[in-house]
Amino acid sequence: MAIITISRGCFSHGKEIAEKTAEMLGYKIMSREILLDAAQFFHISEKEVLKSIHDAPTILERLTHGKEKYLLYIQAALLQHVKNDNVVYHGHAGHVLLPDISTIFKVRIIADTDERIKFLKQTKNFSSDKARTFIEEEDKQRSRWTQYIYNLDINDPKLYDMVLKVGKLSIQDACDIICAAVRTHTYQTTDEAMKTLEDIALSSYIKVAIQKVCQAEVSSIGGNIHIKTHCPKIKKSSYTSTKMQHDTQEKLMGNLSKEISDIVHTIDGVKEVIIDILPPSYSC
Amino acid sequence: MTPEMILTMTVLAFVIFLFVFEWLRVDVVGIMMMVLLPLIGVITPKEAFVGLSSNAVCSIIAVIIIGAGLDKTGVMNQVARPIIKLAGKSEKRIIILISSTVGIISSMMQNIGAAALFLPAAQRISKRIGVPTSRILMPMGFCAIIGGTITLIGASPTILLNDLMVLGGNKLEPFGLFTQTPIGICLLFSAILYFSFFGKFVLPEAGGEADKGVTASLIEEYRALDTMYELHIPAQWEKSKSLEDLGIRTKFLLTIIAINVSDKKEKIFVPRSVNVLSANDDIVVVGKEKNVLMLAEEFGWQVKEGLDVFAESLSRTNAGMAETIVSPRSELIGKTMSSVNFKEFYDVNPIALFKGNKIFYGGLTHVKLQMGDTLLLQGPWEKFHMLRNRPQKTLTFSSALEGEIMRPQKASLAVTWLLIALAQIIFLKIQLSVALMSGALGMIVTGVLSIDEAYQSVDWMTVFLLAGLIPLGIAFEKTGTAAFIAHGILGLIGHPPPIILLAVIGILTSFFTLVISNVGATVLLVPLCMNMAVIAGGDPRMAALVVGLSASNTFVLPTHQVNALIMRPGGYRTVDYARAGAIMTVLFLFVELSILYLFYGI
Numbered sequence: 074m075a076i077i078t079i080s081r082g083c084f085s086h087g088k089e090i091a092e093k094t095a096e097m098l099g100y101k102i103m104s105r106e107i108l109l110d111a112a113q114f115f116h117i118s119e120k121e122v123l124k125s126i127h128d129a130p131t132i133l134e135r136l137t138h139g140k141e142k143y144l145l146y147i148q149a150a151l152l153q154h155v156k157n158d159n160v161v162y163h164g165h166a167g168h169v170l171l172p173d174i175s176t177i178f179k180v181r182i183i184a185d186t187d188e189r190i191k192f193l194k195q196t197k198n199f200s201s202d203k204a205r206t207f208i209e210e211e212d213k214q215r216s217r218w219t220q221y222i223y224n225l226d227i228n229d230p231k232l233y234d235m236v237l238k239v240g241k242l243s244i245q246d247a248c249d250i251i252c253a254a255v256r257t258h259t260y261q262t263t264d265e266a267m268k269t270l271e272d273i274a275l276s277s278y279i280k281v282a283i284q285k286v287c288q289a290e291v292s293s294i295g296g297n298i299h300i301k302t303h304c305p306k307i308k309k310s311s312y313t314s315t316k317m318q319h320d321t322q323e324k325l326m327g328n329l330s331k332e333i334s335d336i337v338h339t340i341d342g343v344k345e346v347i348i349d350i351l352p353p354s355y356s357c
Numbered sequence: 358m359t360p361e362m363i364l365t366m367t368v369l370a371f372v373i374f375l376f377v378f379e380w381l382r383v384d385v386v387g388i389m390m391m392v393l394l395p396l397i398g399v400i401t402p403k404e405a406f407v408g409l410s411s412n413a414v415c416s417i418i419a420v421i422i423i424g425a426g427l428d429k430t431g432v433m434n435q436v437a438r439p440i441i442k443l444a445g446k447s448e449k450r451i452i453i454l455i456s457s458t459v460g461i462i463s464s465m466m467q468n469i470g471a472a473a474l475f476l477p478a479a480q481r482i483s484k485r486i487g488v489p490t491s492r493i494l495m496p497m498g499f500c501a502i503i504g505g506t507i508t509l510i511g512a513s514p515t516i517l518l519n520d521l522m523v524l525g526g527n528k529l530e531p532f533g534l535f536t537q538t539p540i541g542i543c544l545l546f547s548a549i550l551y552f553s554f555f556g557k558f559v560l561p562e563a564g565g566e567a568d569k570g571v572t573a574s575l576i577e578e579y580r581a582l583d584t585m586y587e588l589h590i591p592a593q594w595e596k597s598k599s600l601e602d603l604g605i606r607t608k609f610l611l612t613i614i615a616i617n618v619s620d621k622k623e624k625i626f627v628p629r630s631v632n633v634l635s636a637n638d639d640i641v642v643v644g645k646e647k648n649v650l651m652l653a654e655e656f657g658w659q660v661k662e663g664l665d666v667f668a669e670s671l672s673r674t675n676a677g678m679a680e681t682i683v684s685p686r687s688e689l690i691g692k693t694m695s696s697v698n699f700k701e702f703y704d705v706n707p708i709a710l711f712k713g714n715k716i717f718y719g720g721l722t723h724v725k726l727q728m729g730d731t732l733l734l735q736g737p738w739e740k741f742h743m744l745r746n747r748p749q750k751t752l753t754f755s756s757a758l759e760g761e762i763m764r765p766q767k768a769s770l771a772v773t774w775l776l777i778a779l780a781q782i783i784f785l786k787i788q789l790s791v792a793l794m795s796g797a798l799g800m801i802v803t804g805v806l807s808i809d810e811a812y813q814s815v816d817w818m819t820v821f822l823l824a825g826l827i828p829l830g831i832a833f834e835k836t837g838t839a840a841f842i843a844h845g846i847l848g849l850i851g852h853p854p855p856i857i858l859l860a861v862i863g864i865l866t867s868f869f870t871l872v873i874s875n876v877g878a879t880v881l882l883v884p885l886c887m888n889m890a891v892i893a894g895g896d897p898r899m900a901a902l903v904v905g906l907s908a909s910n911t912f913v914l915p916t917h918q919v920n921a922l923i924m925r926p927g928g929y930r931t932v933d934y935a936r937a938g939a940i941m942t943v944l945f946l947f948v949e950l951s952i953l954y955l956f957y958g959i
Contacts, residue, residue, distance in 0.1 A: 328925040
């Protein structure tokens, strides 16, 4: 009983392996539905959501943190889905969006570049050069994305519990190996792991729920929520006495706290909420 | 290009970079300029610190102290009260009265203070007459910002102008306090008209959460309390009994917090059990509504609609409730309130006592107090502040204290010193900084506020920002860099007529103010625009004025402190500021330039 995330390079047969493994274990398979959820939530197209977690961010997006809001939601939706256990997820970024806890088994599937070119030539009718450029560009985008958002190297084996190279190893062999690993004692679901996952899912959901109001660090222990955030900067166009500045800061912190509290208390599973807010800094 | 010009341009580029990315706070950038410019030899060490003794800095310090003095004496509350009463029930009238008053107040005082003063009343009125709060608050907030353009000392960028108006080493004729007033008044008027007629199209129909205040929040927490009720004892009630004999607290679980003794024309704010109630007296009680009605029925007293005789003295700004905890090692531990003569020594009314899991509303003065017991007290804010400042920390305050120690008896002195300062400026043509500082000094000498309170009120961030950036403006002009860039720009775009040039300057300043500090934008643009105006055959002083005024064109920013303050109470979203603010920005520029063109001879 576990949650398996399959991270894959393009055209490395990851999808087939994920589907077959899910079938062998009798697990639910998930990929696109998370993106559909996110698209519905933000009232944007699925294509736009896909772009946000596929393409490396532009300079403008880095400045405005334009992609992070989608990612937050995708992470929250993914956690909501996988917290019920027995899931194989082969969508984007499962290896970084899901926490590193015992019940989650993270697998990376890679394939020999020549094999991938051959596959692309066969399926898409590309020339060798075009296929090579396409694969290199695709790998680069995915790698830059993880590097920017999480400061992690997608090719670092330390990110995964297992890395399998398809080629000499057949798809069926890869599935067998994954199934065997999942059945070991290490990946069996424990109450403690499920509680941790539920807390992470809840805090991730809260993060999304309050993101219109503020960017926050959220943690949950058994439904007791701790939110750390800061008030946005405020600008003054004229002089303001020290007392008035202090009063305004207090008022804005109070307003933000109430706004967060109103949202969070409507979420299922929330017990107590502690909110730490850094006062807004002034500029003029 | 001289080496000094290259150095100045490098520093300018560095400053703009810091302003945009805000790696350092703007005032720290200012202090950096005071040090960096003399170090690289662009200006002399004496010039580097000239900002600290500038007209702008001295004026700003004096204005803040004068404002603090007016606050301390409650003058502004007295101005606000009749305006609020006059507002009546018409939406347009409320917008016109409140917004224009806020605008006029912020022409001399801090804009956030003016907005905060009217915020609770505006929320209350909108609720009472059923107009969405959002229709009233944004006009009020925008007028607070515009109010800064009515006088030279209303906003930091215009205060700065006289110190920056130097061309070719010659100081230009300075602006007077009211030089810009016609423009400011027209801007205020146009904003009020805009919201009166188009408010319903650009503003959302939202009602944010009203700021209830500490007292109302505390009352909500205690189930046996509803609010304060004022009762009148009719003439036919001839009993004249003491509170102890009437047993109001024990019988009805009500606390009498104030008595208006009609015979002596005296108000008692901490009634004791020996105080006597007679016919024609008024009392204020705290407790459950049904208990109040029972009391009124039993004694034949009349319950008034809201506070009447005590409306002023028990208003939110003067009195309220505070939750306190008996501190460790408190002298109250092991004693009852009656045994320590609590009311006598603490001068506040105990309303409830939270002990263990029980809340006492009656007989609480006879309960032995222990460390950690919670006492809900009511009284004038001033008394709470004095209690908190006592060296023996008998009680620890667990709720915020809203008011502060006020000196209403000094109100006339505060107004007199403001008028003396203004009279010096208007009739004797004395320099702004000297006249204003004399007003501030007068307030301190006559005890309107202490020198420590004056020091504490000063906005040191703005002081150092101005003091630090003035040398940058000097270097920009003195080294000829401003003239060089101005020539370069006009060489590229040709020589437009002055009004077109001023329009471009206005748009540029409005844009820069959104991206960087408004004071920073003023310091960078004034020398540059004055030089451009001279080359284009325009008046450099008018170019400086356009920059100074346009630096207040910050309506689309939800981060502006006034907009941030009204955001939640008004139920606004960022997009509401963008929509209503964008139109206001265009209107601001149009009115400003039209008045300059028509009446200022450009």
